[in-house]
Amino acid sequence: MxxxxxxxxxxxxxxxxxxxxxxxxxxxxxxxxxxxxxxxxxxxxxxxxxxxxxxxxxxxxxxxxxxxxxxxxxxxxxxxxxxxxxxxxxxxxxxxxxxxxxxxxxxxxxxxxxxxxxxxxWAAAIPVSGTTALDVIDGLGLPAGATVLVNGVGGSTGLVTAQLAQSRGFKVIGTGSDGKRAVAESLGVTFVSYTAGDVAGQVRSWAPDGVDGVVDLVGGDSMRSVAGLVKDPRHLISAVDAAVADLGGQFVARRLDRTGLETVAALMAAGTLDPxxxxxxxxxxxxxxxxxxxxxxxxxxxxxxxxx
Ligand SMILES: NC(=O)c1ccc[n+]([C@@H]2O[C@H](COP(=O)([O-])OP(=O)(O)OC[C@H]3O[C@@H](n4cnc5c(N)ncnc54)[C@H](OP(=O)(O)O)[C@@H]3O)[C@@H](O)[C@H]2O)c1
The missing domain is CATH 3.90.180.10 (Medium-chain alcohol dehydrogenases, catalytic domain)
Structure with missing residues (x-):
């Protein structure tokens, strides 16, 4: 039993x-x-x-x-x-x-x-959270040097997404409540607090021309408030809200296979990602x-x- x-x-x-x-x-x-x-x-x-x-x-x-x-x-x-x-x-x-x-x-x-x-x-954090991070970052299809906004950076998917983005050579801006600032900044993420309001305006103070990619992990009004920051809406991807398609973006295509699990596990074992x-x-x-x-x-x- x-x-x-x-x-x-x-x-x-x-x-x-x-x-x-x-x-x-x-x-x-x-x-x-x-x-x-x-x-x-x-x-x-x-x-x-x-x-x-x-x-x-x-x-x-x-x-x-x-x-x-x-x-x-x-x-x-x-x-x-x-x-x-x-x-x-x-x-x-x-x-x-x-x-x-x-x-x-x-x-x-x-x-x-x-x-x-x-x-x-750590392994138990990979199937849903870890491989979603892999799928959203691969789904963006951006080159090294790109600036990416992670909306909802402080959660289980957001923190891994931020680290994976950095390992690909992206500059990362992340949103969350004030309570997420310390952990986000400890990872080198430029943090924008939604508690302070005007998220899009705060992001523009760091990226006046907008960002190359947006990973949305919140959906709804929050997603809509940051969607206009992306230079090309095809580089807006959400793991939460299918209405992203109405904004010209894409809903994450999930690969649930062994290769994705192994890829994330290898990055964790190498110290590149911490869940x-x-x-x-x-x-x-x-x-x-x-x-x-x-x-x-x-x-x-x-x-x-x-x-x-
Ligand atoms: N499609 C898929 O296969 C798939 C896979 C994984 C996850 N998801 C979805 O993706 C979402 C995130 O997953 P998760 O595992 O990271 O969830 P989680 O661990 O619960 O984290 C969510 C984070 O979002 C933050 N947040 C809430 N409202 C926010 C806002 N308005 N702006 C910015 N941050 C906000 C929360 O904390 P603070 O408010 O304190 O910042 C929290 O840290 C969930 O809805 C989940 O269902 C989908």
Missing amino acids: SRAFGYHAFGGPETHTYFDRPDPRPQEGEVLVRLRAAGVARLDSVLRSGAMSAMNGHLPFPHVMGMEAAGDVLAVGPGVTDLEVGDAVFGFAFSGSGSYAETTVLPTANTARKPEQLPYE HITRAYPLDQAADAVAAVDSGHTTGKLVITFPA
């Missing part, structure tokens, strides 16, 4: 439940993993709400929450030849078995070996972790950790 956290119906936090379930059986192309860390992502409670029931509406309740998993392979399913029992791995818990649980199954196509020196907590794990919770406090991320104002990445 495996202890798990999830929800017994679509809805809000009132649907949360801790429960036991039998270890899932790895099917063709899957591995059974003993979790060491799970990333907490905004998407997790969106799935709980039922807003994306095309993805999870067919699954029986209770659902286990979480999509980002890191742990050790306990068993391999039929046809699996590229991962072995005992491998330390991380990847997407796509198969409906979730990651806020002591064991889960992962599809090998969306799972990678964890570099030895990479902590499980800024700001808090780790035991599984029996998963509800607190979800509530914190649902606030929309956390710094860096929150994870759930499991004993070795």
